[in-house]
Amino acid sequence: MALVLQLLPLLLSRVQGDPEGPLKGSPGDRVNLSCKDVLEPARWAWAPSFPACKGLSKGRRKIVWLSSSGTPVVLELFSGRLRSLDTSIKELELLLSAGDSGTFFCKGQQENESRTVLQVLGDKADCRAPGSTHGSEYPKVLIPLLGIGLVLGLGASGLVWWRRRACTMLIWTTPSSGGTAGCPQWFLVMPPLSMRLWFEGKLLLSKPSNPGLPFSL
Numbered sequence: 001m002a003l004v005l006q007l008l009p010l011l012l013s014r015v016q017g018d019p020e021g022p023l024k025g026s027p028g029d030r031v032n033l034s035c036k037d038v039l040e041p042a043r044w045a046w047a048p049s050f051p052a053c054k055g056l057s058k059g060r061r062k063i064v065w066l067s068s069s070g071t072p073v074v075l076e077l078f079s080g081r082l083r084s085l086d087t088s089i090k091e092l093e094l095l096l097s098a099g100d101s102g103t104f105f106c107k108g109q110q111e112n113e114s115r116t117v118l119q120v121l122g123d124k125a126d127c128r129a130p131g132s133t134h135g136s137e138y139p140k141v142l143i144p145l146l147g148i149g150l151v152l153g154l155g156a157s158g159l160v161w162w163r164r165r166a167c168t169m170l171i172w173t174t175p176s177s178g179g180t181a182g183c184p185q186w187f188l189v190m191p192p193l194s195m196r197l198w199f200e201g202k203l204l205l206s207k208p209s210n211p212g213l214p215f216s217l
Helices: 002-016 130-173 193-206
Strands: 023-025 030-034 041-048 061-066 072-074 082-084 091-095 102-108 113-120
Touching: 023 030, 030 102, 030 113, 061 082, 072 082
Parallel strands: 023 113
Antiparallel strands: 030 091, 041 061, 041 102, 061 072, 082 091, 102 113
């Protein structure tokens, strides 16, 4: 019965988490992580709240542990920002960085553990800083404008092509100089030789060979 009463606070901490509430801070602040109710801490683990912001997968990962010589070893992700405040790893100091939000677990030699919830102000699931959210509005405006410009450009190109084709056909089918009024001068191009010969042949066939005789005998 006495053993159950001794283990009751530890069991409640596993179920309820940190009763003091989460630690809060901004990037650049320093916070202390304490290993509560664990007599012989062996390692610390971290479960990030927003793993994608750090390029990580979900779940726990070991961040601090004791080497065979008893020296604390820090995971490279926290290197230079996380240090032990005593000879063991019971008390740690962390220099906060964006994306550090999560739960820190202190595990003992007997696999008992305590946990500390950390909330870094500004951390979000979309991994954007609060001051940069307005930048995402530019693609929403730019893409429709590009689409409208593309449609107008294709329409103008089609209109120019149609008008040029109409004027060119008018030149080919009108031998007199008065049939191309309204067409820009740069549209007045010479038709191919085969086309000119074809039109000249049609004109010859349409005129009688002898003015004194009827066209059809």
